[in-house]
Amino acid sequence: MTTRPLTRYDRSMLRLMNDRRSRPLYATAARRRLAVAAHVLLTAATGGLMTYSFLAEGQPVWALVVIAALLLPWMIATGAINAATRGLLELRERALDERQSAERARVRARAHQAMTLLLAATAASLLTAGAVDGHAPTAYAAPVLIAVLVVHWLMPLWVAGLTAQDEPEEA
Amino acid sequence: MSEQVHNRLAVIRAERKVSRQRLAEAVGAHYQTIGYIERGQYNPSLDLALRIAKFFELPVEALFSLEPFRPLTDEIYGRKTS
Numbered sequence: 001m002t003t004r005p006l007t008r009y010d011r012s013m014l015r016l017m018n019d020r021r022s023r024p025l026y027a028t029a030a031r032r033r034l035a036v037a038a039h040v041l042l043t044a045a046t047g048g049l050m051t052y053s054f055l056a057e058g059q060p061v062w063a064l065v066v067i068a069a070l071l072l073p074w075m076i077a078t079g080a081i082n083a084a085t086r087g088l089l090e091l092r093e094r095a096l097d098e099r100q101s102a103e104r105a106r107v108r109a110r111a112h113q114a115m116t117l118l119l120a121a122t123a124a125s126l127l128t129a130g131a132v133d134g135h136a137p138t139a140y141a142a143p144v145l146i147a148v149l150v151v152h153w154l155m156p157l158w159v160a161g162l163t164a165q166d167e168p169e170e171a
Numbered sequence: 172m173s174e175q176v177h178n179r180l181a182v183i184r185a186e187r188k189v190s191r192q193r194l195a196e197a198v199g200a201h202y203q204t205i206g207y208i209e210r211g212q213y214n215p216s217l218d219l220a221l222r223i224a225k226f227f228e229l230p231v232e233a234l235f236s237l238e239p240f241r242p243l244t245d246e247i248y249g250r251k252t253s
Contacts, residue, residue, distance in 0.1 A: 086203065097200040099213050168191075168206025 004094040014095050017087025026084030029166065035084065036161040039077040039154075046070050047150055051143050081161035088160050107163060111156040118155075122148055174214070178235045181209040182243065183227055198222040 006014070026032050046067055053063040082090050088104050096104065122144060129136035184194060184205075195202040200219060207213035215223065215235075224231040 086201065097204050098216050098219060099204040099207060100201060165207070165212070168203060168210055 006095055010092055010095045013087060013091055017082060017091060019083065022080060022083045023167075025080040026164070027167070032081070032084050032161055032164055035077050035080040036158050039074065039081060039161070040158065042070055042074040042077060043150065043154060046074060047147060051146075078157070081157055084164045085160045088164075089156055107156055107160045110163070111159045114159065115152055115155055118151060119148065174237070175211065176214045176235055176237060177211070177239050178208060179240050179243075180205070180223065180234055183229070183234060184209075187227065194223070194226065197226050 024031075026035060049063045049067050049070075053060055053067070056063070082088075086100070088096070088100060088107065091100075093101060126137045126140065126144065129140065184191070191202040191205040195205050198219060199222070204213060204215075204219075208215055220231055220235050224234050227234065
């Protein structure tokens with residue numbers, strides 16, 4: 001941890017992120033992978049429903065109800081991943097020690113690499129769709145841009161959840 | 172670079188009856204970091220290694236080494252390594 005003193009907010013976040021009560025949710029690599037998979041699915045489902053309700057005529061109420069219902073499990077999955085990483089991406093730099101700071105930099109670098117590949121694939125898909133149907137790139141540009149933005153925001157969390165290691169047992 | 176640094180931290184910590192949490196708080200690290208150092212999954216910086224050595228009032232080379240440590244009993248009772 002850095003020499004900068006922790007604020008009350010830092011200390012409360014540190015306590016929250018190191019609360020071991022949620023350990024059953026992320027104790028093993030399989031459970032962490034499950035939490036990340038659930039988070040990806042819930043994000044995709046919520047994003048898909050938001051796009052549908054935006055594009056559909058007459059704003060379907062059922063879609064908004066389902067989105068609201070999906071938010072709770074999405075938040076639980078987010079909390080489980082954050083707890084598994086001990087707040088690697090949520091805590092301020094001053095609340096992390098040297099290993100955690102290095103781990104955060106590694107996670108961000110991996111997420112950046114994954115996003116570069118995803119953006120390349122997205123651009124190639126849009127260009128291919130444009131070659132087949134000239135209107136496709138402009139028609140799909142907005143939803144694709146929003147989807148990529150969401151993935152860009154969440155990719156570090158998913159990478160951190162997948163690369164988190166098991167808790168060292170107390171000898 | 173992934174140079175393996177060997178350490179005797181788990182043995183010394185158990186001998187002194189110090190929990191990971193207490194050691195971590197004393198040296199300004201996370202308790203998991205102490206566990207990863209003990210498991211050889213993380214090599215501490217010189218700064219952290221020196222703080223850990225200071226906590227135990229031992230020279231840093233008593234805790235960390237580039238060569239594998241001999242068992243403490245061998246060192247105490249002088250058994251030759253084969």
